[in-house]
Amino acid sequence: MQKYRELLLIVVVALALRLLVMAFLYPEQLSPERDHWKFGYETGRIARSIVEGKGFSNPLFEETGPTAWMTPVYPCLVAGVFKIFGVYTKASALVLLSLNALMSALAAIPIFFFARRSFGERVGRWSAWTWAFFPYGIYFPVERIWETWLATLLLSILFLMALELEESKPVWVWILYGFLWGVEALTSPSVLAVLPFLGGWTCYRLYRKRQRWFVPNVAAALVCLAVVSPWFIRNYQVFHQFVPFRDNMGLVLRLGTKGNTSYWGVYELGPWHNEAEWQEFKRDGELGYMATKKRQAVAFIKAEPGWYVWTSFRRAVFLWTGYWSLAPWYLKQEPLDPPNILLCTSLTVLALLGLRRAFRKDSALGMPYALVLFSFPLVYYITSPEVYYRRPIDPMFVVLAVYAIVARGKLAAPPKEGVAVP
Numbered sequence: 001m002q003k004y005r006e007l008l009l010i011v012v013v014a015l016a017l018r019l020l021v022m023a024f025l026y027p028e029q030l031s032p033e034r035d036h037w038k039f040g041y042e043t044g045r046i047a048r049s050i051v052e053g054k055g056f057s058n059p060l061f062e063e064t065g066p067t068a069w070m071t072p073v074y075p076c077l078v079a080g081v082f083k084i085f086g087v088y089t090k091a092s093a094l095v096l097l098s099l100n101a102l103m104s105a106l107a108a109i110p111i112f113f114f115a116r117r118s119f120g121e122r123v124g125r126w127s128a129w130t131w132a133f134f135p136y137g138i139y140f141p142v143e144r145i146w147e148t149w150l151a152t153l154l155l156s157i158l159f160l161m162a163l164e165l166e167e168s169k170p171v172w173v174w175i176l177y178g179f180l181w182g183v184e185a186l187t188s189p190s191v192l193a194v195l196p197f198l199g200g201w202t203c204y205r206l207y208r209k210r211q212r213w214f215v216p217n218v219a220a221a222l223v224c225l226a227v228v229s230p231w232f233i234r235n236y237q238v239f240h241q242f243v244p245f246r247d248n249m250g251l252v253l254r255l256g257t258k259g260n261t262s263y264w265g266v267y268e269l270g271p272w273h274n275e276a277e278w279q280e281f282k283r284d285g286e287l288g289y290m291a292t293k294k295r296q297a298v299a300f301i302k303a304e305p306g307w308y309v310w311t312s313f314r315r316a317v318f319l320w321t322g323y324w325s326l327a328p329w330y331l332k333q334e335p336l337d338p339p340n341i342l343l344c345t346s347l348t349v350l351a352l353l354g355l356r357r358a359f360r361k362d363s364a365l366g367m368p369y370a371l372v373l374f375s376f377p378l379v380y381y382i383t384s385p386e387v388y389y390r391r392p393i394d395p396m397f398v399v400l401a402v403y404a405i406v407a408r409g410k411l412a413a414p415p416k417e418g419v420a421v422p
Contacts, residue, residue, distance in 0.1 A: 007128065010108045014132035018101035022094075022142035029093040029145060035061065036088040040078055040096075040145040042069050047078035048087050056234075060271060060281070066238045067286055068247040072231055073187040074147035093145070100141035103149040107395055108132055110156040115399040117163050118358070118365050123406050127399045134398060135343060140388050151188035152392045154180060159396065162198050163368060166205040168212065171219055178220030182227025189245035190379055191392055197371040205364070239287055247287060250294030255384040257300040261311055263333070264324045264385055312381045319377050319390050321345040340387070347397050354400030357407050369396050 029039045040047065042059040046067060049058040059069040078096060085091040108128040116124030131137055141149045161177050184191050199217065206213035228245075235243035251270060258266045271278040271289070281289045301308045318324050322337065322344035331337060351373070358366030376393045380386075 006125070007109060007112060010112075010128045010132050011105050014105035014108055014137070015101055017132065017138050018104060018142055019098065021138055022097050022101060025139075025142050026090075026093050026097055028143070029097070030088075030090060037061075039088050039093065043075050043078055043146065044088070046070055046075040047082050050076065050079035051082045051087055059286075061278070062282065064282060064286060068235050068239065068243045068245075069286065071186045071189055071245055073183060074150060077150075078145065096145045097142045100145070100149045103153045104137050104141040105132070107137070107149075107153045107156045110153075110160040111395045111399060114156070114160040114163055115402070117160075118369075118399070119403045119407075123399070123403050126406060127402045130398050130402050131395065134394070136391060136394055140391055144388065146388070147187050148388055148391050151184065151191055152395065154184040154187060155191055155194070155392045156395045158184060159198070159368070159372065162202050165202050165216075166209075168206075169216075171216060174216040174220045175223050178223030179227055181220070182224040185224070185228050185245065186231055188392065190389075191376065192245075193375050193378055194372050197375045198368060201368055201371055241287070243287075247290050249383075250290035250292070250297065252383040253297040254293035254300075256311070256315070256382060257297045257304075257308065259300070259304075259307070261314065262325070262327075263330065264315070264318055266384060315385045316377070316381045318385050319380055320348050322387070347401055350401035350404045351397040352400075354402070354404035354407070357404060358400070369400055372396050 030036075031038050036044065045059050045061075046056060046069070050056060054063070055066060056072060056075070057066050058064055059067045077099075081092050081095050081099075082088075085095055108131045111131050112124045112128035115127035158177070158180055161173070161180070165173065165177065181195060203213045203217060232242070232244055235247075239247075255266045255269055258269050260266075268274050269277065271281040280292070284292060314324070322341040324330070324334075324337075326337075355366050355369055355373070358369065372393055373396055377390060380389050
């Protein structure tokens with residue numbers, strides 16, 4: 001019972017810290033510039049369209065019709081808040097940022113359980129407390145109204161479930177697992193990069209133990225498919241072609257082939273800040289515009305393959321270390337980059353040390369973490385990065401970093417065989 005009281009205390013402390021920071025940052029959401037563009041960006045626009053009775057549409061600055069720019073879960077959540085508290089109001093901003101803060105704080109619970117399962121009670125407790133005070137987990141949830149923190153919470157739960165499913169579980173647990181993967185896919189499709197690797201590992205572990213793996217996985221897959229299918233059907237009915245999750249891959253790929261690498265952000269190539277691009281978007285429609293951007297990106301990659309490989313490497317370095325440039329003009333735009341580089345690089349180094357220790361102890365301990373850490377960012381290496389893109393796998397980084405420190409101090413207790421979540 002004391003363990004659960006401590007977990008509750010961790011969540012309360014984590015939430016209080018995030019809400020405290022929110023009190024200073026929430027006014028950024030209320031800027032009326034560009035018709036409240038900073039209030040959720042495309043998500044906010046779609047949510048407003050839903051509330052105004054225009055459906056899942058209009059992700060930018062005018063009425064451009066139905067959209068698949070975003071998947072539906074988070075824009076519909078924002079729309080629900082708008083319906084109750086008003087569109088682009090202070091009350092809606094406080095509610096949405098508070099929900100982000102709560103999702104981030106609640107992630108401490110699955111973090112505790114999967115850290116405990118992998119590395120013992122002490123690592124579980126320290127990981128949960130570290131998450132409560134983790135700077136990225138405090139700042140980013142209350143800095144932007146976006147789906148990142150719902151995706152982070154869901155992935156943490158799914159990672160815990162994947163570890164649990166290495167042991168024989170009832171079919172209903174697999175059904176819940178498939179359902180949550182479907183919700184995650186409709187929240188942040190990029191997280192699906194993890195699914196084949198993590199799912200394959202779970203199947204392998206069950207196969208090695210001569211336990212049932214095929215039928216439960218089929219059940220989970222069917223449930224996941226049932227969750228996402230309505231969105232696929234909607235997109236086919238609206239666009240008359242197959243659009244599985246989002247239709248903006250052509251644009252993000254084009255943003256990653258800009259030719260100028262002086263800055264990682266390339267919004268001047270998109271319809272947000274480029275009048276010519278915006279006019280092209282309105283003229284060709286969303287799908288036509290995205291198709292054009294894809295053709296331009298592919299043509300550029302074929303013409304400059306060496307540049308593309310080098311720049312993809314730079315994007316990988318950026319996501320793992322926070323480093324892009326230390327030029328004076330760059331630091332004027334990103335004055336917090338030096339401390340961010342220090343924090344991000346330190347976290348990465350510690351996590352890799354923890355991963356190494358886990359593999360040295362038992363490869364089965366380290367493999368699930370390695371699969372998530374190395375599969376999730378792959379799509380961002382070849383497209384375009386953002387500082388908050390890596391956040392959904394921060395819980396795994398934190399646990400491995402804590403394990404590296406605790407194991408070095410010879411304080412880690414070995415995990416109990418078959419420890420299960422109560």
